[in-house]
Amino acid sequence: MLPAGSYDGTTVLITGGGTGLGRAMAVEFARLGARVGIVSRDPAHHAAGVTAVEQAVDEAAPAGRPKRAVAVGAVADVRDPEQVAAAFDAVESALGPVSVLVNNAAANFPVLAAELSPGGWRAVVDVVLTGSFLCSRELHRRHVARGARPGAILNISAAQAFTGGPGMVHSASAKAGVDAMTKTLAVEWAPDGIRVNGLVPGLFPHQDLPASLRALRERDPDQDATDARRQPAGRVGQPHELGWAATYLCSPFAGFLTGHTLVLDGGNHLRRDFVMPPVVPVAEQLRPRSL
Ligand SMILES: CCCCCCC/C=C/C(=O)SCCNC(=O)CCNC(=O)[C@H](O)C(C)(C)COP(=O)(O)OP(=O)(O)OC[C@H]1O[C@@H](n2cnc3c(N)ncnc32)[C@H](O)[C@@H]1OP(=O)(O)O
Numbered sequence: 563m564l565p566a567g568s569y570d571g572t573t574v575l576i577t578g579g580g581t582g583l584g585r586a587m588a589v590e591f592a593r594l595g596a597r598v599g600i601v602s603r604d605p606a607h608h609a610a611g612v613t614a615v616e617q618a619v620d621e622a623a624p625a626g627r628p629k630r631a632v633a634v635g636a637v638a639d640v641r642d643p644e645q646v647a648a649a650f651d652a653v654e655s656a657l658g659p660v661s662v663l664v665n666n667a668a669a670n671f672p673v674l675a676a677e678l679s680p681g682g683w684r685a686v687v688d689v690v691l692t693g694s695f696l697c698s699r700e701l702h703r704r705h706v707a708r709g710a711r712p713g714a715i716l717n718i719s720a721a722q723a724f725t726g727g728p729g730m731v732h733s734a735s736a737k738a739g740v741d742a743m744t745k746t747l748a749v750e751w752a753p754d755g756i757r758v759n760g761l762v763p764g765l766f767p768h769q770d771l772p773a774s775l776r777a778l779r780e781r782d783p784d785q786d787a788t789d790a791r792r793q794p795a796g797r798v799g800q801p802h803e804l805g806w807a808a809t810y811l812c813s814p815f816a817g818f819l820t821g822h823t824l825v826l827d828g829g830n831h832l833r834r835d836f837v838m839p840p841v842v843p844v845a846e847q848l849r850p851r852s853l
């Protein structure tokens with residue numbers, strides 16, 4: 563954990579910060595003093611994120627300390643550049659200039675590549691890759707116009723980016739694009755004082771995951787992906803641990819670190835067995851089972 567107050571006076575914008583891992587990261591930034599803007603499509607998600615942040619800050623605050631405005635939500639579909647700019651405007655008018663951006667919003671559903679429609683491909687690639695670019699571009703534009711520094715961008719990726727993701731070709735391809743963008747923008751924007759890093763969560767289950775993804779681990783008690791024995795570290799990730807890594811990567815403690823993607827997965831993506839289990843075609847893995 564970073565020292566208390568490490569983010570005092572800093573405004574952090576987190577896309578998809580109202581649910582799941584985005585919300586957990588929002589809480590950890592706020593615990594360290596950040597003001598947090600939560601940007602996504604659904605105001606109900608914003609409300610959940612703002613409540614979680616306010617509760618965490620209140621719990622950490624000394625008794626009697628006045629409540630601060632620490633979090634706001636702003637509606638935007640990250641695929642639309644005008645909505646992205648309007649959401650930055652809304653967050654900045656409430657909380658001050660954004661200097662840290664976490665590109666966390668994502669879309670994903672299991673599907674065989676052969677059955678994926680062009681619209682389904684576009685929906686996922688546009689949210690994950692185009693959305694991350696549009697938000698990064700908006701932060702850069704504002705940051706440079708103000709002559710502000712330092713700034714930090716954190717792109718949330720996935721291990722599928724380097725292994726491929728059978729059954730998730732859209733998400734794997736988009737996340738690989740995000741990783742290339744992390745490295746590219748790190749170099750282009752270093753002279754502007756903006757660091758750009760990536761963070762890969764391993765298996766971090768939570769109740770906000772879409773039903774189609776939850777079903778992958780819940781469809782058969784003998785095939786539970788979250789079973790501790792299936793992970794080298796003997797457990798899955800806890801969302802606040804992702805928040806600890808995110809707050810480090812965007813902080814001055816990582817001031818010389820840019821273009822790097824950190825994998826937080828207990829070693830899972832490195833796993834190789836001497837004898838691999840029999841291959842089960844992805845089509846069979848995705849087929850609903852009759853119990
Ligand atoms: C082992 C367990 C854990 C595994 C974790 C693996 C790693 C996780 C990575 C993550 O990214 S988790 C984040 C996942 N979160 C979300 O996906 C939340 C947001 N999702 C959504 O909003 C939707 O699911 C969406 C479909 C991705 C996007 O919504 P949008 O409103 O833009 O799209 P639609 O108009 O509804 O559909 C667009 C397009 O996509 C086709 N489609 C939608 N769902 C499916 C599906 N389940 N299978 C196949 N195709 C689908 C839909 O038909 C449309 O296509 P066209 O009809 O236009 O061709």
Ligand SMILES: NC(=O)C1=CN([C@@H]2O[C@H](COP(=O)(O)OP(=O)(O)OC[C@H]3O[C@@H](n4cnc5c(N)ncnc54)[C@H](OP(=O)(O)O)[C@@H]3O)[C@@H](O)[C@H]2O)C=CC1
Pocket residue numbers: 577578579580581582583584601602603604605607608638639640641665666667668669689693718719720721762763764765766767768770771772
């Ligand atoms: N959970 C896990 O085990 C893993 C997660 N990841 C990555 O971690 C990140 C967080 O995932 P997780 O918390 O599990 O997922 P969630 O499904 O809980 O969160 C996705 C978020 O993205 C937002 N979002 C989706 N589409 C859009 C859009 N078009 N515009 C704006 N916001 C959008 C949603 O908000 P709203 O509906 O309000 O728009 C939602 O808050 C993602 O980048 C994911 O790929 C990677 C590997 C594993």
